[in-house]
Amino acid sequence: MERINNVADLEALRESLHAAHDPERPVVRVCLGPGCLAKGANKVSQAFRAVIKAKKIEASLQPLIKETGCHGFCSQGTLVNLDPFDLFYVQVKPEDAEEIVENTLLKGQAVERLLYGENGTRYRSSSEVPFYQMQQKIVLRNAGVIDPLKIEDALMAGAYASLAKALTTMTPEKIIDVIEASGLRGRGGGGFPTGRKWRIAAANARKNPGSVYVVGNGDEGDPGAFMDRTLMEGDPHAVLEGMIIGAYALGSNQGYIYVRMEYPLAIRHLTLAIEQARAMGLLGRNILDTGFDFDIQINRGAGAFVCGEETALIASLEGRAGEPIPRPPYPAEKGLWGRPTIINNVETWANVPCIIEKGPDWYASLGVPHSTGTKVFSLVGKVKNSGLIEVPMGITLGQIVDEIGGGVPGQDRFKAVQTGGPSGGCIPYELKDTPVDYDSLSKVGSIMGSGGMIVMDQRDCVVDVARYFLQFLEEESCGKCLPCRLGLKSMLEFLDRFAKGQGSQEDIGELHSLARAIMKGSLCALGGTAPNPILTTVKYFEDEYLAHVVEHKCPGGVCRDLITYSIDPEICNGCGLCIRNCPQECISGEKKKSHTIDASACIRCGQCMDVCPVDAVMVA
Amino acid sequence: MSAKKAQKAKETKKAKKEKEDGLIRFTINGQPVQAREGWTVLETARQYGIEIPTLCFHPAVQPMGSCRLCVVEARQNGFSRVVASCISPVQAGVAVLTHSEEVQNVRRWVLEMLLAACPASKQIRELAKEYGVTSTRFTVEHPEDACPRCGLCVRACDEVVGVRAISLGNRGIFKEVTAPYHQRSTDCIRCGTCLYVCPTGAMEQLFPQVSSE
Numbered sequence: 001m002e003r004i005n006n007v008a009d010l011e012a013l014r015e016s017l018h019a020a021h022d023p024e025r026p027v028v029r030v031c032l033g034p035g036c037l038a039k040g041a042n043k044v045s046q047a048f049r050a051v052i053k054a055k056k057i058e059a060s061l062q063p064l065i066k067e068t069g070c071h072g073f074c075s076q077g078t079l080v081n082l083d084p085f086d087l088f089y090v091q092v093k094p095e096d097a098e099e100i101v102e103n104t105l106l107k108g109q110a111v112e113r114l115l116y117g118e119n120g121t122r123y124r125s126s127s128e129v130p131f132y133q134m135q136q137k138i139v140l141r142n143a144g145v146i147d148p149l150k151i152e153d154a155l156m157a158g159a160y161a162s163l164a165k166a167l168t169t170m171t172p173e174k175i176i177d178v179i180e181a182s183g184l185r186g187r188g189g190g191g192f193p194t195g196r197k198w199r200i201a202a203a204n205a206r207k208n209p210g211s212v213y214v215v216g217n218g219d220e221g222d223p224g225a226f227m228d229r230t231l232m233e234g235d236p237h238a239v240l241e242g243m244i245i246g247a248y249a250l251g252s253n254q255g256y257i258y259v260r261m262e263y264p265l266a267i268r269h270l271t272l273a274i275e276q277a278r279a280m281g282l283l284g285r286n287i288l289d290t291g292f293d294f295d296i297q298i299n300r301g302a303g304a305f306v307c308g309e310e311t312a313l314i315a316s317l318e319g320r321a322g323e324p325i326p327r328p329p330y331p332a333e334k335g336l337w338g339r340p341t342i343i344n345n346v347e348t349w350a351n352v353p354c355i356i357e358k359g360p361d362w363y364a365s366l367g368v369p370h371s372t373g374t375k376v377f378s379l380v381g382k383v384k385n386s387g388l389i390e391v392p393m394g395i396t397l398g399q400i401v402d403e404i405g406g407g408v409p410g411q412d413r414f415k416a417v418q419t420g421g422p423s424g425g426c427i428p429y430e431l432k433d434t435p436v437d438y439d440s441l442s443k444v445g446s447i448m449g450s451g452g453m454i455v456m457d458q459r460d461c462v463v464d465v466a467r468y469f470l471q472f473l474e475e476e477s478c479g480k481c482l483p484c485r486l487g488l489k490s491m492l493e494f495l496d497r498f499a500k501g502q503g504s505q506e507d508i509g510e511l512h513s514l515a516r517a518i519m520k521g522s523l524c525a526l527g528g529t530a531p532n533p534i535l536t537t538v539k540y541f542e543d544e545y546l547a548h549v550v551e552h553k554c555p556g557g558v559c560r561d562l563i564t565y566s567i568d569p570e571i572c573n574g575c576g577l578c579i580r581n582c583p584q585e586c587i588s589g590e591k592k593k594s595h596t597i598d599a600s601a602c603i604r605c606g607q608c609m610d611v612c613p614v615d616a617v618m619v620a
Numbered sequence: 621m622s623a624k625k626a627q628k629a630k631e632t633k634k635a636k637k638e639k640e641d642g643l644i645r646f647t648i649n650g651q652p653v654q655a656r657e658g659w660t661v662l663e664t665a666r667q668y669g670i671e672i673p674t675l676c677f678h679p680a681v682q683p684m685g686s687c688r689l690c691v692v693e694a695r696q697n698g699f700s701r702v703v704a705s706c707i708s709p710v711q712a713g714v715a716v717l718t719h720s721e722e723v724q725n726v727r728r729w730v731l732e733m734l735l736a737a738c739p740a741s742k743q744i745r746e747l748a749k750e751y752g753v754t755s756t757r758f759t760v761e762h763p764e765d766a767c768p769r770c771g772l773c774v775r776a777c778d779e780v781v782g783v784r785a786i787s788l789g790n791r792g793i794f795k796e797v798t799a800p801y802h803q804r805s806t807d808c809i810r811c812g813t814c815l816y817v818c819p820t821g822a823m824e825q826l827f828p829q830v831s832s833e
Binding site: 304478479480483486489490514520521 | 685687688689725728734737757788795
């Protein structure tokens with residue numbers, strides 16, 4: 001890889017890469033995002049390679065197989081995009097490779113059965129699919145398009161052009177002005193205006209000359225969230241470019257990306273991207289002949305959720321135990337090694353090159369005032385089209401779940417959506433018209449968070465959901481301050497009692513008061529936001545809490561101590577599947593005659609319900 | 621000179637004086653107080669004899685803000701925040717409330733949880749009683765436990781003695797005061813500082829486990 005010495009070199013290289021690329025040559029983009037990988041996408045791309053090799057196609061006509069990052073539509077994996085045909089295949093299996101090569105790549109015909117179909121319509125191109133139609137990809141502009149292991153691919157997609165523009169035509173002060181004017185806010189959850197943060201750090205650096213640091217926070221740890229992971233895996237150069245621009249604006253020479261150890265692929269892709277950028281001279285000394293030096297180092301986190309909190313992250317970077325310290329002083333004043341430090345989420349960093357390229361006015365025109373731009377969400381749970389989405393801010397919750405997500409399978413409406421991960425709130429169906437932006441979400445008691453979105457249906461129990469998130473946070477609390485260390489455990493004790501039908505109406509009020517004490521009294525945001533699931537579920541679903549403690553019933557049919565399984569004799573066809581699957585062997589009945597469950601031996605595992613082919617098993 | 625003018629002159633004189641003496645003026649429970657730059661709210665309150673309960677605070681070591689018993693409500697410009705007074709620097713014009721409803725709610729819950737977490741501590745029982753908390757609804761898992769994991773002993777060993785024989789090990793609900801590898805420390809000089817500063821008497825039990833032989 002040759003070093004790029006200046007901006008002219010960079011543009012010359014980009015042009016030569018474009019010139020070498022034949023637009024007629026077929027390109028197969030196999031999604032290797034987390035969802036597709038789990039469904040065996042690796043085998044799909046291997047199958048393509050094997051088939052192409054076996055067919056002995058002439059080298060210049062050979063289709064190019066690209067293993068890309070996440071395309072987003074995870075529930076339909078493995079996803080394959082084919083250019084120049086603009087075809088989009090879903091649920092591709094390794095055995096489909098032969099047919100695709102034969103019919104599509106060689107003859108240009110679509111394989112109808114692999115096209116995505118919804119309500120009787122088959123869609124040829126991904127841009128026509130309803131899941132993608134309301135989305136707008138800025139952060140994920142290249143994820144799913146480029147091969148993240150090849151910097152040439154990123155360059156062809158326009159990477160590092162904003163860096164060249166920033167370094168050669170803009171002053172650091174101008175960059176901060178542009179970021180501030182764009183209205184970009186921190187994507188990690190706090191939502192602090194990015195430009196203002198940079199300005200404070202730059203002012204502190206001037207007052208107190210010396211080293212300044214920039215940090216990319218990729219310590220994503222929310223259950224059900226994979227936004228940062230996908231970004232780091234699918235387009236690591238977007239993060240790097242953003243960080244280099246930020247470093248230039250602040251006069252920093254050293255950056256760190258903090259990634260959790262549980263993301264080996266993200267670490268691998270980032271490491272490769274850094275090595276390639278360094279080899280090309282886009283990182284290191286005298287970047288693009290501007291006299292600006294900057295390098296990035298990856299730090300692997302040991303899997304502590306609290307290390308996503310910036311002061312705990314700094315402690316971890318410095319080699320101390322990952323425990324938060326009280327702010328102020330904020331890291332922009334006194335951060336890593338006591339020096340001004342800018343910590344932004346990797347998604348925030350990935351927005352920066354686009355803002356530099358297209359200008360602050362363009363960015364500010366997206367979304368809504370005070371929450372500009374787009375946000376990436378991982379849409380998961382009881383929703384038909386689960387996956388990774390990027391939408392303009394201000395879109396309503398209902399639009400996301402019903403139009404992009406395709407609604408709840410088998411039910412006409414969702415029950416609630418948990419936004420913002422375990423520290424977020426549970427927003428009920430009645431508030432489905434809530435715009436998804438920082439301020440509207442906090443008004444209804446939730447948070448934007450880093451972008452987890454978990455959809456629940458009528459078969460979910462809010463008490464159980466709150467318990468689940470609290471268990472997670474109890475394990476992840478660092479234990480430094482008492483309200484968090486003891487409080488999460490104590491709230492869980494209340495909920496455990498409710499789930500058993502114990503407790504009283506007064507206890508619900510007491511739990512609310514305890515939740516408030518923890519929210520107000522905790523040291524950092526982990527404890528400060530941990531009660532959100534309880535506060536919101538008590539607020540919006542008080543009747544369900546009452547059903548547990550007063551009527552000793554679980555309306556969702558989840559809390560094991562409060563439910564019984566039974567078989568409807570009218571529907572049961574006596575197939576015996578439940579008898580064979582029951583781990584307690586407590587279902588009896590003759591063949592082709594209605595079966596019965598012995599409630600005294602039943603452990604309420606729900607296996608019978610899951611296997612029943614005629615839905616005869618009921619829970620109440 | 622008119623009364624109005626006199627009033628104004630008095631005010632400017634007052635403002636000038638305030639500017640010159642470098643003191644920071646605010647109120648605690650409505651009482652006007654003055655503090656030096658760099659003082660914490662807790663230090664100021666103690667200076668004026670205003671009572672704020674603490675567990676993990678000791679003037680000989682850096683405050684850590686972990687027990688949260690010293691929380692106060694700070695009201696300014698229409699905003700209200702609950703902060704730990706031991707680590708909050710004083711701010712001019714802020715109205716501090718040491719016993720507001722929100723503050724008492726935090727304190728009472730922390731004390732009730734402490735009763736379950738440190739049932740063997742007489743000091744905690746007495747402190748809780750002062751705030752009207754005499755029983756706990758939460759499960760007592762370790763009846764012999766008296767340690768709130770406030771880390772005061774660890775900080776004293778480090779900052780005052782300069783030895784670092786003990787540390788806070790593990791995380792979250794498993795947090796504990798311990799010496800490396802759960803062995804008795806070889807660095808400990810048996811000075812007893814940890815015993816002296818421990819606010820709950822827990823160190824008396826722990827000392828034989830962590831101190832040098």
